[in-house]
Every structure is written in C-alpha cells, then in structure tokens.
Amino acid sequence: MYVDSLLRSQFGKPSGLFGALFMGPILNLSNTRLVNAAVELLDPQAKDTVLDIGFGGGLSLLALAAKAPEAKIVGVDYSREMVETAARLVRDKKLDARVSVKWGDVAKLPFRAGTFHKVLTVNSLYYWPDLIGSLREVARVMKPGGRLAAGFRSEASLGPLTRDWEGFWLYEPRKFAGIMRKAGFEALRVEHRDQGQVLDTVVVVGRKPVARRQSSTV
Ligand SMILES: C[S@@+](CC[C@H](N)C(=O)[O-])C[C@H]1O[C@@H](n2cnc3c(N)ncnc32)[C@H](O)[C@@H]1O
Secondary structure (H helix, E strand, O other), rough: HHHHHHHHHHHHOOOOOHHHHHHHHHHHHHHHHHHHHHHHHHHOOOOOOOEOOOOOOOOHHHHHHHHHOOEEEEEOOOOHHHHHEEEEEEEEOOOOOOOEEEEEOOOOOOOOOOOOOEEEEEOOEEEEEEHHHHHHEEEEEEEEEEEEEEOOOOOHHHHHHHHOOOOOOOOHHHHHHHHHOOOOEEEEEEEEEEEOOOOOOEEEEEOOOOOOOOOOOO
C-alpha cells in the first residue's frame, strides 16, 4: 500500500530527494517509445514554437529538439525537481539557446494567448483533475490552426497496474478524443499501437480551429 501511494505521488509530481535523484531516469527509460511516437505525430517544424507540458525527466524536450533542429521549445512542469533536472539536462546537451523550462501548472499556463504552434504532452493528463478546463487552457496558449499531440496509456493498459490510485484518471483513446472535441479542438487522429501489451501506446492529435470570419450583414 505504501509503495503504491509512493509510486502514485512520484509519477504524478516527482518530489524530494527520491524525485530529484531517481524519477528523471526512471521516466525517461520507461517512456521512450511513447514519447517518440507522440513527437513523430506532433511533427514539429523548423520555425515552430513548441510547448511541452509535464516533461518529467526531459526526454521529450531532447526528442523535440532533435526532430526540429531550429524550433524554439519551451517546457512547463509543476514539479520543481523535474524543472531543475531538465534544466541541467538541457544545459549539458548545450541546447539552452533554444530549449527552456519553467515551473507552471496546466490549469493556468504562464504564457500569453496564441503563443505556440504546437503542443506536446505525454503521460501527464492522468493527473489533471479538470481535463476539459485544462485542455481549454492549452487551446488558449495555442495559435489558431495549431496542433496538439497527447500521448498516454489507455485505461485497459494502465488500469490493472494502478487500481485504487487516487487523483489519477484514465481514458480510452476515443473517449479522450471526445473530451478534446468538447474542449474546442478538432480531433485529427487517434493512434493506438502496442495493443494487448502491458504498456500500450496512444497518441491523440488535435487542432485548434481557425476562427471563421464573421460575414457582415447589410
Ligand atoms: C508520469 S510523469 C511523465 C513525464 C514525461 N512526460 C514522460 O512521459 O516520461 C508526469 C509529469 O507531469 C507533470 N504534471 C502532472 N500534472 C501537472 C500539471 N497540472 N501541470 C504541469 N505538470 C504536471 C508531473 O510533475 C510529471 O513530471
């Protein structure tokens, strides 16, 4: 029971000495395949400004930087330990000219409206208590026509491993796509790989609609 709640809290918000020392490498090792799939489907381009929400150990920041070598990448995470770990990683890899990280909560992102062309989030949305409200907040900081790629494990995959975890919400891929639509996105693609394996790979891709011009009535 203690191990269960330690895992729930460390995966949800790495903290303390354990979080600072171990959670970055653990997350990076266990999530490589999902992170790579989500980055591939986000398809970041050279001139894009990209936001990564809940980057944890920072693997996704490196994958984004490798995929789009001139893009500007900004990460936000509400674990101070993960922000420090990722900042070190970015400095060590000499990426700090175009990759930056800061503390922040998806519920109230510390950015102006319309800042980002693309947004990535991997394995973080299970911990967002108000999923629709958070997705609306994500849409706020995106440019019209911007693309969101959300990577996660399905309820069928993670459910048996996380029984009785409190403050942890799982989704089937199509259900998540429906919630994304309710939050105002167009759902472009639902990708479900590795079905039947212990950890599957889900990436749902959405787009913030381009507002239609009002036709004037005479
Ligand atoms: C399970 S880890 C996933 C890390 C990484 N994306 C990966 O897939 O390896 C979840 C991360 O999301 C962050 N997170 C959870 N809820 C958040 C929120 N409301 N705002 C910002 N970050 C959040 C946590 O601090 C943690 O670093």
